[in-house]
Amino acid sequence: MLAAGGGLVAGGALAACGSNTGRGGGGSGPEISQWYHQYGEPGTQGAVQRYAAAYKKADVRVQWRPGDYDRQTAAALLTDSGPDVFEVNGPLLEQIQGGQVEDLTAEIESVKNDFNQAVLAPKIWQDKVWGIPQVVDMQMLYYRKSLLKEAGVRPPQTLDELVDTAKKLSSKKTKGLFLGNDGGVGVLSGTPLHAAGLSLIDEDGKVGFDDPAAARALGKIRQLYADKSLLLGAPTDWSDPAAFVQGLTAMQWSGLWALPGIKKALGDDFGVLPFPKDGSGGKPAVPVGAYGSAVSARSKRKADAKAFVKWLWVERRDFQQDFALSYGFHIPARISLAKKAKQLQQGAAADATRFATEYGHAEPLLWTTAARNAYQDALSRIIKDGANPESELKSVVRKVNAELQQVKKKTAK
Known part of the structure; x- marks a missing residue:
């Protein structure tokens, strides 16, 4: 929790890992695969499938990945059968230097300063943003x-x-x-x-x-x-x-x-x-820490994948707040959303939100x-x-x- 994963596994081990394929999106455009690690909070899987179904410009296929997600993803990014869009935990250095992720600076630029800067920092390399934080833990x-x-x-x-x-x-x-x-x-x-x-x-x-x-x-x-x-x-x-x-x-x-x-x-x-x-x-x-949404450099649909990531994690503020607070208890990655969330406005929850903003530090x-x-x-x-x-x-x-x-x-x- 709040720590980065990593490492590689053989292709055979990856194939042995189970996955649950979510229903496709509501769009009639290109098919995009999106990977999530297996969240423990009830309702989360249904929520991300609902978000995918709401996107009309592509057919987004959600895969819920049980087991060692970080190792599965690291191996998949080396192949042509990996995800187009995926969650990444912690710092992104290995993926960035390995040329495995796409630059998302343009997608986040208009709202960059609205994100909790502590969790955004480990997603930045050479002044470019390589992953968009989803929620803050x-x-x-x-x-x-x-x-x-x-x-x-x-x-x-x-x-x-x-x-x-x-x-x-x-x-x-x-x-x-x-x-x-x-x-x-x-x-x-x-x-x-x-x-x-x-x-x-x-x-x-x-x-x-x-x-x-x-x-x-x-x-x-x-x-x-x-x-x-x-x-x-x-x-x-x-x-x-x-x-x-x-x-x-x-x-x-x-x-x-x-x-x-x-x-x-x-x-x-x-x-x-x-x-x-x-x-x-x-x-x-x-x-503090945050899973971030990233786009694979090996994706054959990079532009479509980037557009979807921008839609979900920049434009759809309602989904961002729902994801943070309706299934478990997290802080929205966007400061403006955290301030508006009723669940975070009183008592210990309000204190915690303030601590994360004023004193937060993430693994560099x-x-x-x-x-x-x-x-x-x-x-x-x-x-x-x-x-x-x-x-x-x-x-x-x-x-x-x-x-x-x-x-x-x-x-x-």
């Missing part, structure tokens, strides 16, 4: 108002306060904080770095965490683990609010998608926060799989094993610098 900190009041603590506004508050809230029955069953290794990623005023990759395309503040921030995450303030071994992981709702933890890091269930179970006995800032140069941080375009793996491995050693944050990050900086050099070489070619 985000993560944030949930806290139980009654438990914090009982312990005499306020909602944490800084990372130091988060460490102290989680410790005070921990008891035999309830832990102070749940960051996932691995202690936050899998979900936090670069969020603590952004909270310290840093980033994974800076605006100049260089390593954004070659700074002592990075080690200090990650050291505080380790302190949460060392203090035994973190819930570990919960029945479900961080993306599910069950541990929070059942009172196993007083605070939990989870996604916006969890909000309706929490509201139903707890009423008004909860609040939400961005990840707290760290240090004088820090600021609150909120990870240049953050490669190798860079991600190196950082995640170091984060695991820091949090779980108590490894020295400074030395671990120095090693990661070297690896990421090497990755960035490779990216530049591919660009030069």
